Amino acid sequence: xxxxxxxxxxxxxxxxxxxxxxxxxxxxxxxxxxxxWYQHHPGKAPKLMxxxxxxxxxxxxxxxxxxxxGNTASLTISGLQADDEADFYCxxxxxxxxxxFGTGTKVxxx
Amino acid sequence: xxxxxxxxxxxxxPSETLSxxxxxxxxxxxxxxxxxxxxxxxxxxxxxxxxxxxxxxSTNYNPSLNSRVTISVDTSKNQFSLKLTSVTAADSAVYYxxxxxxxxxxxxxxxxxxxxxxxxxxx
Numbered sequence: 240x241x242x243x244x245x246x247x248x249x250x251x252x253x254x255x256x257x258x259x260x261x262x263x264x265x266x267x268x269x270x271x272x273x274x275x276w277y278q279h280h281p282g283k284a285p286k287l288m289x290x291x292x293x294x295x296x297x298x299x300x301x302x303x304x305x306x307x308x309g310n311t312a313s314l315t316i317s318g319l320q321a322d323d324e325a326d327f328y329c330x331x332x333x334x335x336x337x338x339x340f341g342t343g344t345k346v347x348x349x
Numbered sequence: 350x351x352x353x354x355x356x357x358x359x360x361x362x363p364s365e366t367l368s369x370x371x372x373x374x375x376x377x378x379x380x381x382x383x384x385x386x387x388x389x390x391x392x393x394x395x396x397x398x399x400x401x402x403x404x405x406x407s408t409n410y411n412p413s414l415n416s417r418v419t420i421s422v423d424t425s426k427n428q429f430s431l432k433l434t435s436v437t438a439a440d441s442a443v444y445y446x447x448x449x450x451x452x453x454x455x456x457x458x459x460x461x462x463x464x465x466x467x468x469x470x471x472x
Binding site for chain 2: 273287331339
C-alpha cells in the first residue's frame with residue numbers, strides 16, 4: 240500500500256486556477272470512484288472538500304472541483320483566494336476495506 | 350455539529366504503549382452508518398490512515414501497523430480509543446481522530462476531524 244503521488248507544491252496568483260494531481264494505481268484511484276480531498280491549514284482540523292471523486296459537501300465553495308482520468312485524480316481550485324493557501328491531501332479507497340492517502344501538496348497564493 | 354477531541358497522557362518512551370482517546374460530541378458513536386478512524390501525520394510528512402472501528406466492534410487496520418494497533422469503542426462515554434504498542438521514534442506524530450463514512454463500495458471519506466494531538470516518542 241504505497242502513498243498516492245502528489246506534487247509537493249503548486250502556486251498561483253489570486254483569481255487564477257490551479258490543479259493538483261493525485262496518481263495511484265488500478266488498485267486504488269483507478270479501480271474505484273472513491274477519491275476524497277482534504278484541505279489542511281496547519282494546526283487546524285483537516286476539512287473535507289471533495290468526496291467520491293467530484294462531489295462537494297454542503298458548504299464547500301463551488302470553486303473546488305474534482306475529476307479523475309485513469310489512475311490519476313485531480314482537484315481544481317478556480318478563482319484562487321488567499322485563504323486557499325494550505326496543504327491539500329487526496330485519499331482513496333485502496334481495497335480490503337482500507338484507505339491510502341496522498342503525499343500532500345502545499346498550495347501557495349502568490 | 351460533530352466535534353471530535355483527542356486526548357492522551359503526553360510523551361511516550363520507546364518500547365512503551367501509546368494510548369489516545371477521542372471524545373465525540375454532537376453525534377453518537379453508536380450510529381450504524383459511520384465508522385471511527387485514527388489517522389496520523391509524522392513531522393514534515395503526509396497523512397497515514399491507522400485504522401477504524403464500528404460501534405458493534407468490527408475493526409480494520411493499516412497492514413503496516415496491524416500487529417501493533419488496537420482500536421476500541423466505549424459507547425457509554427461516546428468515545429473511541431487507540432493503542433499502539435512497542436513504539437519507536439518513527440511513531441512520533443500528530444494523531445487525529447475522524448468520523449469515517451463508508452458502506453460497501455460507497456462513500457469512503459472522513460467528514461469530521463479532531464484538531465489533532467502531538468505525541469512524541471523519546472527516552
